[in-house]
Amino acid sequence: MTIPRQSALIALALLALVAVVHGQAVTFGFVMDDWPQIGDSRLRGHIPLADIFLKGVWGSSVDRLMSDNYRPLFSLWLEAIARLFGPSPAAYHAGAVLLHGANVLLLWRLAGRFASPIAAALGAALFAVHPALVQSVAWVSGATDLLMGLFVLLAVLAHLRWRDSGRKGWLAAIAVAYLAAVLSKEVALVLPALLFTLDRQRGVAFKASLNLAVLAVVPVLWAVLRANALPATGLESNMAFDLRGWTRLADAVAFSLQASVFPWPQFYHLTVEPAPLTSWLVVPALAVWALVAWFARRAMVPLVWFVLFLAPPMVLAFHSVHAWNFRFLYVPLMGAALLIALCRPAIIALAVLAGAVVSPLVAADWRDDGQFYAMVRRSDPASESGYAGMLMHYRRMGNVAGQEEVLAAAVKAVPNPxxxxxxxxxxxxxxxxxxxxxxxxxxxxxxxxxxxxxxxxxxxxxxxxxxxxxxxxxxxxxxxxxxxxxxxxxxxxxxxxxxxxxxxxxxx
Missing domain, CATH: 1.25.40.10 (Tetratricopeptide repeat domain)
Incomplete structure (x- = not known):
């Protein structure tokens, strides 16, 4: 079989896998944040382009919440779908599945630079079906991670082409992709560190890596745009870098590692509380990671990728809410997939099969508000958000009996005064x-x-x-x-x- 034909068959197989595992999302409705941003927003589909870049991500929603999120490309993505296809949830979900499929193909191409074609395909296949990524794919508002992942992959591939060809045009492509990634989700600000690590792995001279300094213009531009779009929120005052926060950080890292390997059971978010034993176990785990990254040259980029993109959301451990979400893992697990591609194909194939079975079961919790808030109530019976969301869902449905059941249960179960x-x-x-x-x-x-x-x-x-x-x-x-x-x-x-x-x- 010729290489082009083999590549075409692998690409089709990966897309088919994404369609089989995540295709049911096209039948899903809006969930939680989707309603104020899309479903209940009369502005969606009529928002001026300038407003998208001059306001925060919640600027044109029904609930103009205080937020420090500036993600104009995500807002542009929502607006484009609304104008092209109207307010139907199916169009948004189809777009999310297509984005995930594109990311799987790009990851496969990237993995092919580090591993054999079959191993690279299996690594991308595991990323395609990993249950920890369901939240980002099945939830419309999770498209921020999909968009960021798309542009991060494009930037890394452009970086490799730049190093191979030496053409300055590829450096410009890196800058454009980097800016797009940052405007999709601010976590992408760490991308230059990954590119620098990639240079170290490939033996690029340090002086040549200094050319990446031109990318510094992107964070500056992002900071200026964000400062212009968002008022001073005061959210930073909710951060406390105390001992309790450091303990929660260790627990959040430990849970991220656990969820990357065994992402079950799932929930919308986990409020991390300190657990000293877990905190101490993280120290040797990080030591092992550092040793592998230092001595195993092939594993350096995948391991650094995972840690770099996981680090920014982990800072929430110092926030008063200190919540952990599965969608934090979408881009970090791209690095894990590159690492997996270096393992034995038989092991990867078994993991792909397990993911293909579990992911559709996980996705069922994101079918609509009813399923979602039932999951929230199961995972955290004392949390008021599950009851408030389910109450809103029943009001939309006109389900009077459901409203009474939720209110009666909330009065008994919610401890927050x-x-x-x-x-x-x-x-x-x-x-x-x-x-x-x-x-x-x-x-x-x-x-x-x-x-x-x-x-x-x-x-x-x-x-x-x-x-x-x-x-x-x-x-x-x-x-x-x-x-x-x-x-x-x-x-x-x-x-x-x-x-x-x-x-x-x-x-x-």
Whole structure:
């Protein structure tokens, strides 16, 4: 078989594998962040091009959340699909699967520079079906990782062509791909370090590597654009580089290594808490990594690739939220795939088979909001986000019974005082709206007994008592609420309406 024909067959086989394992995503709906950015956004499909580069990633969404994310190419990707295909989720998911397929092919071409054609194909195949990557492929908002990965691979391939040919045009191509990667996701800022490592592996003179200094213009340009697009968020103040944070960092690294090898069970995010034993185990693991990277020249680039692109999100261990996500692994696992390509083909083939079986099962949790938030509730029953998201899903579906089930469960399960109070108020309002004021009155009495919720509890209690016909008790509740908030016009209007009703009944 000729080499071109063999290459064509391998490429078709890899694309077929991506289609079989991830093709079901085309039937999926929007999940979580997809709604404010796409599904519920009236602006999507009509956003001026300038706004895409002059605002943050949430700038044109329904929920204009405080965020320090500046990812205009991701926003451009969403806008282009909306204009070409409309608001259908299928188009966004098809685009994500195609992006993943393109990344698999590029990774295969890159792996072919380090390993045999069959081993390179198997390494790319493992990347294609790795269960840890499902979140990035099956979730529309996860396309940031797909886009960043695409341009990182293009930059690395352009770098190799530049070193092989010496043509300056390839250096310009590297700069363009680097800028595109950074504008897709800021994690790509570390790319020059990878290119420098690649030079070290190939024996390029240090002086020749200094030509990469021209890439410094990209972070500067990104910083200027980001500063212009985003106001000072104050999110940096939530970072604390204390001992607890360093311990969480070690745990996050350990979990990343575990998830790279055994990515099950899965969840949306993991709130990492310090575990001293795990932290100590990371130290020898990193020592082994450093020794292998130093002495095994062929493994240097894959290992550095994995660590470089994993490092930026690991900084979240010092953040007040300290959450870990599977999508953090998308680009790092490209490096792991290059390393795997150096292993025995039989071992890789078994891993590919396992991934092809497990990934579709994992993807089922991303089919729609219902499946997704059910997964969130399973993985973290005490987290308010699972209940809040499922409640929103049932409201969109018009599922009244589902709403009641979620609210009742949240009131029992959520320990966070502020979130628990909010769910109690929502539950009381829900019962009032469903014509069950006596039950809602019992809920609002509990709310009113909580100092932080006294005003909301009294207001809800007054409405419930009014609904059951106990007007004097309702007025008493409203009067107490008014004393707590003298300038609240809403309470004043309700009291006035109730006075008129009571006066009318007195006349009758």
């Amino acid at each position: 502020r979130a628990h109070l909010a769910f109690m108020v929502d539950y009381g309002n829900f019962l009032t709206q469903r014509g069950r004021p006596r039950e809602s009155a019992a809920i609002f009495q509990q709310v009113a007994a909580i100092p932080e919720g006294r005003r909301a509890g009294l207001l809800g209690l007054g409405v419930s008592l009014w609904a059951v016909g106990d007007l004097p008790a309702a007025m008493t509740a409203f009067d107490e609420a008014a004393e707590l908030a003298p300038g609240d016009q809403r309470i004043a209007d309700i009291r006035e309406r109730l006075r008129r009703v009571m006066a009318s009944k007195a006349i009758q």
